[in-house]
Amino acid sequence: MAAASGGGAGGGPGGPWGAGAGRALQTAMRAASGALEMDSAGRPREAYVEYLKSIAFIAQALQEEAAGTDGSDGVAPDTPKMLKLAEQCLERVKSIAAALGTAQAKPAAQEQSGGPAPLPRHRRVFSDEGGKLSPFLPPEIFQKLQIAEAQSARKELTPLEEASLQNQKLKAAYEARVARLNPSQALQKTSLTLSLQRQMMENLVIAKAREETLQRKMEERRLRLQEAANRRFSSSVALTPEEQEQRALYAAILEYEQDHDWPRQWKARLKRSPADLSLVSGLFSSLLRLLSLTLLAFEGLNTAAGKDQCLACLEEAFFPPLWAPLLALYRSVHRPREAALARSMERHRHAGPADMGLSSRLFPPAPGRSAYSSAVEALRLIPLETCPRRKLECIVRALRGICECAEEYCGARDGRTPASAAIGADDLLPILSYVVLQTGLPQLLSECAALEEFIHEGYLIGEEGYCLTSLQSALSYLESLQ
Structure with a gap:
């Protein structure tokens, strides 16, 4: 309505x-x-x-x-x-x-007759068919x-x-x-x-006869596809559990192709032009658009956490074999910068927190105790990971560890828990520069450059993006440090 x-x-x-x-x-x-x-x-x-x-x-x-309709016949x-x-x-x-x-x-007729007229039992009107x-x-x-x-x-x-x-x-x-x-x-x-x-x-x-015929045809199709899968995985010895699973999956793929055109179309294109590499990239682009279909089919995944997990699964499948050669490429491009950073790290490897401009309230109260060790360990894990998202998590843990340590140091000196944040933006860069100096890893510069290029753009506007930018600022500061 x-x-x-x-x-x-x-x-x-x-x-x-x-x-x-x-x-x-x-x-x-x-x-x-x-x-x-x-x-x-x-x-x-x-x-x-x-x-x-x-x-x-x-x-x-x-x-x-x-x-x-542009003059075409039909409706x-x-x-x-x-x-x-x-x-x-x-x-x-x-x-x-x-x-x-x-x-x-x-009304006038009713006044003359003295009562209401009876209502018709059925509503009828004249049609155009001869007044019938x-x-x-x-x-x-x-x-x-x-x-x-x-x-x-x-x-x-x-x-x-x-x-x-x-x-x-x-x-x-x-x-x-x-x-x-x-x-x-x-x-x-x-x-x-x-x-x-x-x-x-x-x-x-x-309808019952049509239903029985349809079910019989569906069963015949299933058996025909199963036979094709059996021929594909035929072997003189018994199939392993993995091969049995592959056979069942292949049969399901054949059945899917019976009801959808796009897999057959892509197969025909690849058969016609096997040397056309652009078809390969097009096919993989179509496959990677799994993600939109998945979110439509499973609405529970259409949340921020669900999307993050979907992207993480994609990264886990694609990046582990790719990250080592990818990082080698970035390190070759940034070799002069890494060399400058390595010289700075070597020159200042014995520098203490005060040498980096930290306030005394941000030092550990116990003498000889290592400062911000949890953050140092978190950054040292970055080269060991092979997925951008996991590397980004190490950076976030490092900055969170810096904030926790700073609050602990300030609280121990003041004898109370700070009512507000122990450090501000002016304190974060010196502390983070000190932490990076303790890692002794000049390749962090190339790692961050690759992360900035390959992480999902949604991360760049949140906590992860802020942490990555802060780490890059600390690396640039140490690179130029005399």
Whole structure:
């Protein structure tokens, strides 16, 4: 009803109705359904207006569809349904208009007769077929037909489901015809009832036979695909559990290819042009778009944590064999910078916290105790990891460790827990520079450069991005330190 009560009938796909190319029928059915509700609730004038809006919308949608066909023959699959719906709405409009016109003329006649006129048992209007009486379907039966149409358009139905819908339509048509019979036509009613039962039974028998045939074909297809998988993994010795799993997976892939075109299309392209390397990159791009399909199929993964885990699984599969040669490439590019950083680390390897500009309150209170050792160990784990996300986690742990150690040192000197953060941005760079100096790893410079390029862009605007930028600033500072 929201669509029907929104105002004028114009607008088409981009107008106030908001109906896209594939949703015009659904929008029209919702509008007609709202009019039916008003009609059934005894609000004829409001229903009259809504029926007219439905007809106007259908006419506008069909006009735009015809204008957009570029002169081609034929109509859209939903056009006959739209026309049928418009015809039914128009019949009801005629009936309501006749009733409203009669209601305005009745008061004077009732005053003369002294009582109300009896209401007609059935609503009838003149059709265009030579003035013959042709009733519009009662609202409740009309609504049943529309529900059946909506259900049939929603998904691909099995033969038994199709038969059930056909029987619902037959029953609705039967009730409409029975409603038009006079009490004296009992014999005709009996004939209609027997005909309905015979047709419904025939529909179910035919559907059951089609269902059995379909199941038999599906079983034959499954056996045929299983035989193909057996030939692929045939062996003179017993299959290992891993080979059995591969055989089952291969059979499932063959069955998937029977119902989807894109794997066969890619196979045909690769067969036609085996030397075209661009096809390989295109195929892998299609495969890696698993991720969007996965999030659609499993809505529970469509969260920040779920997406992170999906990306982590992709990294775990792809980066371990790639990171070593990738890092070697980055180290060759940044060799001069790494050499400068290595010289600085060697020159200042015995520097203490005070030499790096740290305040005394940020020193360990116990003499001889190593400062910020947890952060140093976290950074030393970076070269041991092979996935960008895990390397980034090491950097985040290092900075968190710096903050925890600083709070511990300040609390031990003051004898209390700091009410606010122990360090600010001005303190973080000297501490982090001291921590990096203690690692003795100049290759961290190339590691960070590769991380900046290959981590997901979503990380760059959060805590991970801040930690990575801070580490890069400390490395640049140490590189230039004299």
